[in-house]
Amino acid sequence: MATASSIPVTTTGPRAGARQWAALVVLMLPVLLVSIDNTVLSFALPEISTALRPSAANQLWIVDVYSLVLAGLLVAMGSLGDRFGRRRLLLIGASGFAAVSVLAAFSPNAESLIAARAVLGFFGAMIMPATLSLLRSTFTDRDQRRLAIAIWASGFAAGSALGPIVGGVLLEHFAWGAVFLIAVPVLVPLLVLAPILVVESRDPNPGPFDLVSVLLSLSAMAPVVASIKLLATHGPGLDVAALAVVGVVSGWLFVRRQLRRERPLLDVRLFANPVFAGSVVVNLLAITALVGFLFFTTQHLQLVVQLRPLHAALMLLPGLVVMIVAGLAVVPLVRRVAPRSIVAVGLGAAAVAYAAVWLAGAEAPVWTFVVAFPLVGLGVGAAETISNDLIIAAVPANRAGAASAVSETAYEVGAVLGTAVLGSMLTAIYRGTLVVPVDVPAEAGAAARETLGGAASAAADLDGPVAQRLLDAATHAFDAGLVATAGVGAGVMVLAVVVALVALRRASAHD
Incomplete structure (x- = not known):
C-alpha cells in the first residue's frame, strides 16, 4: 500500500500512437454525457416545475440526487474497475445509463424522476472512474498523458457548461424529457x-x-446533504442535527476503517501528500x-429576465468556449509557470x-452574467x-482506478455542494424574503x-x-437570494x- 512518502510522481513509457488517440475520442463520449447530465436540468427546471409541480425540497433532490449517488459510489466503482476490468465496468455502466435515461425522460411525477436520477447516478459511477484510469494505462508518456488529461478535463468541465446550452436547444423544440x-x-x-x-x-x-466501506461512504455523504436541504427548506430542528451527526460519525468510521485495512477501498494516507x-x-x-x-x-435568465431557453443558453456560450480553451492552454503553460x-x-x-x-445587486443587467461566466470558465478550465x-500522477499505476475515483468524487461532491449549499441558501433566502400579495x-x-x-x-393561471x-x-425575492449567494460564492473562491x-x-511542471 502506497504511503505519502512512497508515492511515485513520475511515469514514463512508450509514446501513444493513432489507436490510443482514437481511444481517447471514444472515452470522451461518456465524459461529455455524464458531465452534461450534471447540469442539463438547469434549463429544464422551469418546465419541470410547471409539468410536475415539485416541492422546493423535491426540486433540489431532482438536481442533486444524481450527483449524490454518483459521488457516494465512485470510490467503490473505481475499486471494482481495478479488480474486474475498467473497460468491462465502463460498458456495463454505459448500457444501464442509456436504458434508464429513457425511463427518466417519461417520468410521470417528481418522485419517479428523482428515482430515475438516482439510478442514473449508480450507472454513471461505473463510467467515470473507468475513463480516467483507462487514460492512465493508455498514455504512459507523461507529456502525452498530461495532454490527454487536459482534453479529458476540458471535456468534463465543458460538458457541465454545455448542459444548459444543450438543454436550451432541446427545450426550444421538444418537451423537458428530451434532455435525457x-x-x-x-x-x-x-x-x-x-x-x-x-x-x-x-x-x-x-x-x-x-462492502462495509461502501456502505459507510454512502452513509457519510447522503445524511449530510439531506441535512443541508432540510435546513434550507424547514429550518433547524432535531432531524437536521440527527442527519448531520449520522453523516459525520459515518465519515469518521470510514476513515478509521481505511487506515486499518491492508488494501483499503480508499487509501486515505494519500491525503498526507499536500499536493x-x-x-x-x-x-x-x-x-x-x-x-x-x-x-x-440559468433560472435568473429564464424566469427573471424571461429569455427563451435557447437565447439564455447562447448567453453562456462564451463561457463554455473560454473553459475549453483554458483547459487546453495550461498544458504548454504549466511547463514554464508553477x-x-x-x-x-x-x-x-x-x-x-x-x-x-454580488456588487451588481438585485437589478444586475444581463451583461453582468455574460461577462462573469467566462471568468468562472477560465478558473474552472485551468483548475480541472x-x-x-x-492527482493521477501521484499514485502507482495499479491504483489508477482508485485515484481516478477520488478525483471524480471531488468533482461530484463539488456538484452536490454547488446546489446543496449555494442552492439551498438561495432557496432559504427566497422563501424568507418572498411577500405574497394579499x-x-x-x-x-x-x-x-x-x-x-x-x-x-401559479402566475400563469391568474x-x-x-x-x-x-x-x-x-x-425580487429570488434576486435577493442570488446576490447573497454570489457573495458566499466569492468567498469560496478566495478560499x-x-x-x-x-x-x-511543491508541485512543479516536471512532477
Missing part, C-alpha cells in the same frame, strides 16, 4: 467502438471488495463554483466573477486540468413559496395584474485560491 434522451445516440457509438479501440486494464493484485490533497480540494471547490453559478444564472500560480490566477478570476454579480493531472389565492401563494418556477407556474404582482414579488497557493507550492 440524448444519452442514447451518445452511448451507442461507445458500446460499438470501445471493445475495438480501448484495451482492457485492471489491478493485477486486487484486494477483497469491502494530492490540495489538488482534490481545488477540484472540489472549482466545480462548486461552476455548478452554483449555473444553478442561479501549477499553483496558474490555478490561483484562474480561481481568482472566478472569485471576481462572483463578486461582480492541473488538479486532475497532479389578493393572490392561497393555493397559488403556496406554490410560489416553494420555488421561483412554482411562482411562474389574471394579468394579480399575476404580475406575484411575479414581481417572486423575482480556493489560498488552498492552491499553500498546498500546491
Whole structure:
C-alpha cells in the first residue's frame, strides 16, 4: 500500500500512437454525457416545475440526487474497475445509463424522476472512474498523458457548461424529457467502438471488495446533504442535527476503517501528500463554483429576465468556449509557470466573477452574467486540468482506478455542494424574503413559496395584474437570494485560491 512518502510522481513509457488517440475520442463520449447530465436540468427546471409541480425540497433532490449517488459510489466503482476490468465496468455502466435515461425522460411525477436520477447516478459511477484510469494505462508518456488529461478535463468541465446550452436547444423544440434522451445516440457509438479501440486494464493484485466501506461512504455523504436541504427548506430542528451527526460519525468510521485495512477501498494516507490533497480540494471547490453559478444564472435568465431557453443558453456560450480553451492552454503553460500560480490566477478570476454579480445587486443587467461566466470558465478550465493531472500522477499505476475515483468524487461532491449549499441558501433566502400579495389565492401563494418556477407556474393561471404582482414579488425575492449567494460564492473562491497557493507550492511542471 502506497504511503505519502512512497508515492511515485513520475511515469514514463512508450509514446501513444493513432489507436490510443482514437481511444481517447471514444472515452470522451461518456465524459461529455455524464458531465452534461450534471447540469442539463438547469434549463429544464422551469418546465419541470410547471409539468410536475415539485416541492422546493423535491426540486433540489431532482438536481442533486444524481450527483449524490454518483459521488457516494465512485470510490467503490473505481475499486471494482481495478479488480474486474475498467473497460468491462465502463460498458456495463454505459448500457444501464442509456436504458434508464429513457425511463427518466417519461417520468410521470417528481418522485419517479428523482428515482430515475438516482439510478442514473449508480450507472454513471461505473463510467467515470473507468475513463480516467483507462487514460492512465493508455498514455504512459507523461507529456502525452498530461495532454490527454487536459482534453479529458476540458471535456468534463465543458460538458457541465454545455448542459444548459444543450438543454436550451432541446427545450426550444421538444418537451423537458428530451434532455435525457440524448444519452442514447451518445452511448451507442461507445458500446460499438470501445471493445475495438480501448484495451482492457485492471489491478493485477486486487484486494477483497469491502462492502462495509461502501456502505459507510454512502452513509457519510447522503445524511449530510439531506441535512443541508432540510435546513434550507424547514429550518433547524432535531432531524437536521440527527442527519448531520449520522453523516459525520459515518465519515469518521470510514476513515478509521481505511487506515486499518491492508488494501483499503480508499487509501486515505494519500491525503498526507499536500499536493494530492490540495489538488482534490481545488477540484472540489472549482466545480462548486461552476455548478452554483449555473444553478442561479440559468433560472435568473429564464424566469427573471424571461429569455427563451435557447437565447439564455447562447448567453453562456462564451463561457463554455473560454473553459475549453483554458483547459487546453495550461498544458504548454504549466511547463514554464508553477501549477499553483496558474490555478490561483484562474480561481481568482472566478472569485471576481462572483463578486461582480454580488456588487451588481438585485437589478444586475444581463451583461453582468455574460461577462462573469467566462471568468468562472477560465478558473474552472485551468483548475480541472492541473488538479486532475497532479492527482493521477501521484499514485502507482495499479491504483489508477482508485485515484481516478477520488478525483471524480471531488468533482461530484463539488456538484452536490454547488446546489446543496449555494442552492439551498438561495432557496432559504427566497422563501424568507418572498411577500405574497394579499389578493393572490392561497393555493397559488403556496406554490410560489416553494420555488421561483412554482411562482411562474401559479402566475400563469391568474389574471394579468394579480399575476404580475406575484411575479414581481417572486423575482425580487429570488434576486435577493442570488446576490447573497454570489457573495458566499466569492468567498469560496478566495478560499480556493489560498488552498492552491499553500498546498500546491511543491508541485512543479516536471512532477
